[in-house]
Amino acid sequence: MAKMIIIDPGHAGPTKDPGAVGPGGTFESDRALEIGLKVKAGLMRLNIPVTMTREMYDQPVTDDLSYRTDLANNYAAAAFISIHCNAAESPTAVGCEIWTTPGQTGADSLAEAVLGEFEKQMPGLYLRKDTSDGDGDKEARFYVLKYTDAPAILIETGFISNPEEEALLATDAYQQQVAQVIIDGLVAWLKEG
Ligand SMILES: [Zn+2]
Numbered sequence: 001m002a003k004m005i006i007i008d009p010g011h012a013g014p015t016k017d018p019g020a021v022g023p024g025g026t027f028e029s030d031r032a033l034e035i036g037l038k039v040k041a042g043l044m045r046l047n048i049p050v051t052m053t054r055e056m057y058d059q060p061v062t063d064d065l066s067y068r069t070d071l072a073n074n075y076a077a078a079a080f081i082s083i084h085c086n087a088a089e090s091p092t093a094v095g096c097e098i099w100t101t102p103g104q105t106g107a108d109s110l111a112e113a114v115l116g117e118f119e120k121q122m123p124g125l126y127l128r129k130d131t132s133d134g135d136g137d138k139e140a141r142f143y144v145l146k147y148t149d150a151p152a153i154l155i156e157t158g159f160i161s162n163p164e165e166e167a168l169l170a171t172d173a174y175q176q177q178v179a180q181v182i183i184d185g186l187v188a189w190l191k192e193g
Contacts, residue, residue, distance in 0.1 A: 003078035005043060005050045005186065007034035008068050008144060010084035013058030020087035022166035028085040030057055031169045035157055036083050038179035043075075046187065051075065069147040077191070079110055080152035081182060082144050085160040085169055094162055095126030096178075099154040101142050106151035109192065114153065114185030121181050128156075155182065 011019035019028030036052055043050040053068040072080045086097065098115055100107040118127055120156035145152045155176050158165040168174045 002049055004072075004075040005048055006053065006068075006072040006075065006077045006080045006148075007036045007043075007050060008041050008053040008080060008082040009033040009073075010082055012054065014056050015057065015060065017179060021168075022093065022160040023163050024166050026160065026166055026170055028160050031085050031157070031160065031175070032083045033057060034181075035175045035179055038175055039081070039083070039182050042179055042183040043186075048187075048190075056162075060180060064147040065143045066147065068144050071150075072137050072148045072150055077150040080144065080148040080150045081186065082152070082154040083173070083182075084154060084156050085158055086156040087161040088159060091162055093159045095128050096158060096163060097128040097156040099142070099145065099156070101145035101152070104145060104148075104152060107145070107153050109164075110151045110186070110189045111153045113189035113192070114155065114182060117181040117188070121184070122177060127143075161193070164183075 009032040011032065013015045013029045014027055017029065018024065019032065021027055027111060030177070033054065040050050040052055053071055088092070097120060098111045100111050115127060129166070142154070145154055158169050158174075160166050160169055
């Protein structure tokens with residue numbers, strides 16, 4: 001039986017932890033969930049087993065990161081993909097990033113596969129590759145990469161702090177494009193075995 005894929009929409013929602021908030025007032029947690037749900041739907045169509053760490057806009061109880069990693073580890077998951085939106089002080093910061101964590105070498109090939117699909121399917125997109133000097137917030141988010149047994153990556157799907165990307169992130173079309181990149185990268189990686 002195929003092993004479980006865990007999709008992790010970052011943050012918990014407006015009450016507990018909205019994540020970054022865009023200049024237009026939209027929440028990172030909402031966009032991460034919407035993209036995550038599209039990835040889930042795509043994987044289900046391919047009969048790939050998938051579980052999400054969060055399926056509600058507002059997770060009422062907790063944003064305990066260990067809950068997310070325990071879920072993946074209890075499934076002995078094949079891969080863990082965390083979905084976030086980026087934020088920077090400069091409103092002009094743009095693009096997507098994929099993070100892995102040192103020592104989790106199994107994740108490198110997964111990150112490469114997804115990056116490859118970004119390049120193929122969204123050639124106009126600015127890709128910020130393998131940034132290793134994260135700020136404090138990013139360090140905290142690395143928890144899910146560090147404590148997940150499965151190869152784990154964290155994808156920043158655009159800058160919600162950039163008004164243009166905030167608007168893009170809210171569209172069904174952009175969300176679907178990013179979801180397809182994630183799905184195709186994951187499928188290619190699974191085929192590599
Ligand atoms: Zn985040």
